Amino acid sequence: MSPILIKTIQFFLSLSLLIVLHELGHFIPAKIFKTRVEKFYLFFDVKFSLFKKKIGETVYGIGWLPLGGYVKIAGMIDESMDTEAMKEEPKEWEFRSKPAWQRLIIMVGGVTVNFILALVIYIGLAYAYGDEYIPADSLKDGVHVVEKSIGDKIGIQTGDKILAVDGEKVEDFDAVLMEIINGNTLTIERDGRVFDEEIPVDFIATLIDDMDRARFLGPRIPFVIGEVSPESLNKDAGLEKADEVVAIGGQKIEYFDQVKPILEEYKGKEVDLTVVRDNEVRKIIPVVINDSAQIGVRPGLLSMKEMEKRGLLRVETIKYSFLESIPAGIDKGVDTLTGYLKQLKKIFNPDTGAYKGVGGFAAIGGLFPDSWNWSVFWGTTAFLSIMLAVLNLLPIPALDGGHVMFLLYEMVTGRKPSDKFLEYAQMVGFFLLLALIVFANGNDLYRWLTK
Template identity: 75%
Template sequence: MSPILIKTIQFFLSLSLLIVLHELGHFIPAKLFKTRVEKFYLFFDVKFSLFKKKIGETVYGIGWLPLGGYVKISGMIDESMDTEVMKEEPKPWEFRSKPAWQRLIIMLGGVTVNFILAVIIYIGMAYSYGEEFIPADSLKDGLWVTEKSIGDKLGVQTGDLIVAVDGEKVEKYSALPIEIVNGNTITIERDGRTFDKEIPVDFIATLLDDEDKIRFLSLRRPFVVSEVSEDSENKDAGLLPEDEIIAIGGKEIKYFDEVKPVLEGFKSEKVELTVLRNQNQRVQIPVHISDSATIGIRPGLIGLEKMQEKGLLKIEKIDYSFFESIPAGIDKGINTLSGYVKQMKKIFNPETGAYKGVGGFAAIGGLFPDAWDWPAFWNATAFISIILAFMNILPIPALDGGHVMFLLYEMVTGRKPSDKFLEYAQMTGFFLLIALLLFANGNDLYKWLFK
């Protein structure tokens, strides 16, 4: 099965699950408060449905347009824009007849379910898989800045440790990129001293201008031989796969990032490599350095376990009991939501250029792996659920947050906005959402065509 097809299946499976549960978040309190629900739909049924069946007073169905889903609640101005019924006298079973606090609960149900779902997924993942990570402060000799131009803009160089972002200690190495993107200042440890650097306002735009350089930080790894190129002068020199090069021409090296400057000093010369073979055997191998300061070796990767054995980093593994997984999952959900809110603040600030990274369906689909992987699937689903919760609570008419905003106004002032005002607000919000949808998916198309 092709990777694109696997991604597509995962995307629609995840989206369908999230939409159905979100709409259930509205449906269940509506029914509890004896409010009539006319339709419950997965996807939109513009002109026709792929499937529909009426059970009781509600039509359940699947539409053909996969841009979301909806429940149509009697006596409510929603995306269906069915305003004719609003001209009649309110009926006891209609949304508009219910007390404001009940209407508020109905409208908050969807986002509440989305957040709770994400937390439940994180709890399940913590219990089932535990957590494995590299503590950010365990990197013995700091980080490797793979893209010097990006590192220079940020003020970071190879060998630095980034110990905090915005004054908060960075616990996990894997969290560094997103923490830096969301942050305003970083705390760097270099040569025994610690100092703060301000993250440039347009740093996100710098990363987005060349997405090949977006992973500009990496672990410092030893130089291990994967294979020697067939066209290399050194193909018969005696180098073997998994040999670790620890010296070039008598100059000791510890990491791959130290190799190039040393080779530059031996252009067009014959030198001896010192390699570590089978973990403890030192072997001297004569090689020729090319005019372009290369040996003709394809580098390999040393495993994290072996790096831990060498004392270069630590790997921590946490296994959670069922009861321990509950606070761990809640913390994960809160931290993920907090991180996403920080990202949105950057996007709404034009100076950051973060709006260039806004993506649509292709970007969301890219969250899923090329091969079927349940942990990755559930992790992506939980993250998208957090996104849906946040986006739906924004105070934009046509979204749940828009309805909540008007309900809170009514509860505070004691005055209900007119049906005509709500109708115009719904139309405005709808066109705004269409514009955002076009912008996000236009960004995806632009990246696909030109990057």
């Protein structure tokens, strides 16, 4: 099956699940408070539906426009903009006839379900898979700064150890990049000296401007040959896949990042490589270094198990019982929410340039892997559930947060905004949302065209 098709299936499966459960969060309290629900839709049914069936007083259906979904609650000014019904006298089963506290519960029901769903998924993942991570402080000789120009921007060099971001110890090395993106201050250890570096406010923009180089940090790895290029000058020199180069011209090397400066000394010349084969046999192999200071091989990788065996890093594996998985999953959910709020804060600060990274459907679809992996699928779905909940709480008319904002105003002041005001607010909110959708998907298109 095509990788693009696999991504697409995962995207629509996740999106459909989130939309249905979100709308169910509105539907259930509406029914509890005896409020009539006229429609329950997955996706939007502009002009026509792919499927619809009326059961009781509610029409259930699937629209053709996959921009979300909705429940149409009688007596409520929503995206349907059914203003004619609002001109009639309020009826006891309408939304507008219910006490403000009941309307508030109905409106926050969707995001509540999204938050609960994310926690349930994270608890399930903790129980089913546990946690496996590389402790950031376990890297024997620090990090490899793959892209020096990006590392220089935040003052980090190959061999440094990253101790903390904003004073909080970094536990998981795989989370270091996201911690840096969300952070303001980096604590580094270099040659036994500990110091802080300010993370530039526009650092996110630096990564967004060159996404191919965004993952600029990695663990330091040995120089293992992954493949000898058929066009290489050294294709017949005797190098083999999985050979580990441990010396060049007699100069000992431990890590791949030490290779380039040495090869620069031998451009256009012949030099002896010392390689270890099958973890025991040492061979001296003469090779020619081309004018670009390259041997003509693609580097390979050691497994995490082999890296751990050599003492280069440590892999922590934590298994949880069912009871232990509950606090572990909740902690994961809280950490994810906190991280996303930090990202959102930077997006709303123009100085960071983070708005350039706002993405639409293509960006969301890109979060899913191109091969089926249930743990990644559910982890991504949990993250999207939190994202959907947070975005829905933004105080924009047409979103749940806009309705909540007006309801809180009513509960505090005792004055209900007029239906005409709510109609105009809904229209403004709709156009704001449309602009955001165009902007986000425009960013996707721009990145694709300039890739």
